[in-house]
Amino acid sequence: MDVKKSLWSALTTLVLCLPLMAQASDEWAHKKKLGFDTTSTGVEIKEAVSQLPMLVRLHSGNFTFADAKPDGSDLRFFAADGKTPLKFHIEQFDAANELAIVWVQMPKLAANAKSDAIWLHWGNPKASSESNSKASYDAAQVLVLHFSEAGAVKDATGNANDAKESNAKQVAAGPIGNAAGFDGNTKMTIAPSASLKLSAATGFSFSAWVKPAGNDNATLYLQKDGAKSLAISLVDGKLAATLDAAKVIATGALKPAVWQHVAVVAGAGKLSFYVDGQEQGSGAFALSDIAGSASIGEKFVGELDEINLSAIERSPSYMKALATSQIADSAISSFDEKEETAEISYAAILLGAVTIDGWVVIGLLIVMAIISFWVMITKTISIAKINKANTAFITSFANKSDELLSPGHVEIANLAADPEMKQSSIYHLYAIGLREVKHRFDMQTAAGKNNSLSHAALDATRASLDAAMVRENQKLNSGMVLLTIAISGGPFLGLLGTVVGVMITFAAIAAAGDVNVNAIAPGIAAALVATVAGLIVAIPALFGYNWLSIQIKNVSADTQVFADEFLTKSAEMHSA
Structure with a gap:
C-alpha cells in the first residue's frame, strides 16, 4: 500500500507541475559577458573595491536593442557565476537612438585582476522591470x-x-x-x-x-x-x-x-x-x-x-x-564581442503551446502509463516468485512423490509448513488434488473398505483440478486487461487530443486572421504531443503484454503437466 500511495502521490505532483513546465520557456534569449581589467593593461586598481556603482553604457555596437523590450524592462544583470542577480537601475533607455545608461552595483571589484565579470541578460517579452535605484x-x-x-x-x-x-x-x-x-x-x-x-x-x-x-x-x-x-x-x-x-x-x-x-x-x-x-x-x-x-x-x-x-x-x-x-x-570594462543566445528548447516550445484540452488528454495518458507500468512491474515480480516456488515444489515432488501422494504422511505436513509453497500455483493444485484423494479415503475407511481410487473418483479429482487451474489462470491474468486497454486506447486517446488541438489552432488562426508558419507551427506541433504521449503509453504496454503473456502460458503449461502427472501417479498407487 505504501508503494501505491507513493506512485499516486508522484502522479499528482507530476500532473500539477505540467503547466509549470510550459512556463519554463520564459527565459532570456540573449546574454553577454562584461569583463573587467584592473591591471596595467586596463585601469590599474591597487586595492579591492566593494559596493561600487558601475556604469554600463549600451549602444548599437555592444547591444541589440531590437531584441529587448522598448523600455529595457527585461534587462537583468548577474554575477560571474551567471546565477547571482545583481542590483541595478536604468538611468536612461532610448531604444529609438539605441543608447542606454545603466548603473550596476558591483559587490566586489578585485585589484590587479582580469577575472571579474558580470552577465547582461535580455530578450524576454514577459519580464517585468527590476530596475531599482534605491537598492543600487x-x-x-x-x-x-x-x-x-x-x-x-x-x-x-x-x-x-x-x-x-x-x-x-x-x-x-x-x-x-x-x-x-x-x-x-x-x-x-x-x-x-x-x-x-x-x-x-x-x-x-x-x-x-x-x-x-x-x-x-x-x-x-x-x-x-x-x-x-x-x-x-x-x-x-x-x-x-x-x-x-x-x-x-x-x-x-x-x-x-x-x-x-x-x-x-x-x-x-x-x-x-x-x-x-x-x-x-x-x-x-x-x-x-x-x-x-x-x-x-x-x-x-x-x-x-x-x-x-x-x-x-x-x-x-x-x-x-x-x-x-x-x-x-x-x-576598465569591455563586453565580449560574441553574444550568447539561449539554447532553443524544443520541449519547452512544445509544452508551452499545449492547450488545456491537450493537458487533460496528456494527464489521462500519464495515469494510464503509471497503471501500465505498475501492472507490468508487479506482475513480473509475482511470476518470478511463482516460478521459483513451482521449481522448488516440482523438485520435492519428483524426489518424494510416493510420500506426498499418501494422505497423512509426515512429508505432506513438512511441505505445507514451507512458506515458499504459498507462492506456488502447482502446490495449490496439488493441495486440492490431495484433499480430494484424502476425502475419498476417509469415506472408505469409515465404511470399512480398502483405500483405492476408482475411475469415477479419478474423474471427480480431475474436475477439481481443472477448476483449480482455471482459478490459478485467472489470478495470473489479473490486471492484464489494463495493458490491453493501454495498448488499444492510448493511441486513440492521443489522436483525440491531437485532433482537438488542431481544431483549436485553426480556429484561433481564423479568428486572428494571421496565416503564417509562425502562427500555425507551434499549435500543430503541440497538438501532436498528445499522439506521441499515446504511443509512449501503448508501445511499452505492448511489449510488456506480449512478454507477460508468454510467461503466464509457461506457468499454465507447467500446471497442466503436473495435473496429468498427479492423476497418473495417484491412479498407479491407489488403483482398485
Missing part, C-alpha cells in the same frame, strides 16, 4: 543626482534628498546622459535631512562631473549648519575645500570647457582632491560634524553632472574606479 547604492551613499529625469531633480538613493528648488537648465550632451547647466545666477537647494549629516568620525566623499566655463570662483557644494559651513568650491579654477578655519586647495586648475571628474575625500584629519581618478593635492583638514541644508552651483558658470555625496571616506582605489568606469569607452 550602499548605505553610506547620501546623495546621487543624475539630472536625467524630466522636471524636478531627484535623488537616486533611498534618502529622498531631492532638489527643493532649482533653476538650473537641463543640458542634453552631458558626459553621462543629461546634465545641468548653470549661468552664475542659478543654483539648487536641498532641504536638511538626517541623512545629510556628515560625521568627523567617518569622513565624507564628494564627486561630480564638472565642465567650468573658465577659471572663475564658484561653489560646487555648500552645506550650512548654523554658523558652520562646509564648502567645496573653485578658487581661480582650482578645487578647494573649507570648513570654518580649515582650508585646502588643489595643486592644479581645472581645464575650461572640458568635462572632468572631480572628487574630494576627507577623513582622519586629511583631505584629498582627485581629478579623473588621479590625486591632485591634499592637506590637513580638521573635519567636524555638520548637518543642515545644502546648495549646489552657487555663482558657478558651466555644467555639472552625476553629483555624489557619501558619508564615509572612500578609498583612493574606489575613487579611481568610480571615475574611470564612467568615462566613455573606459579601459
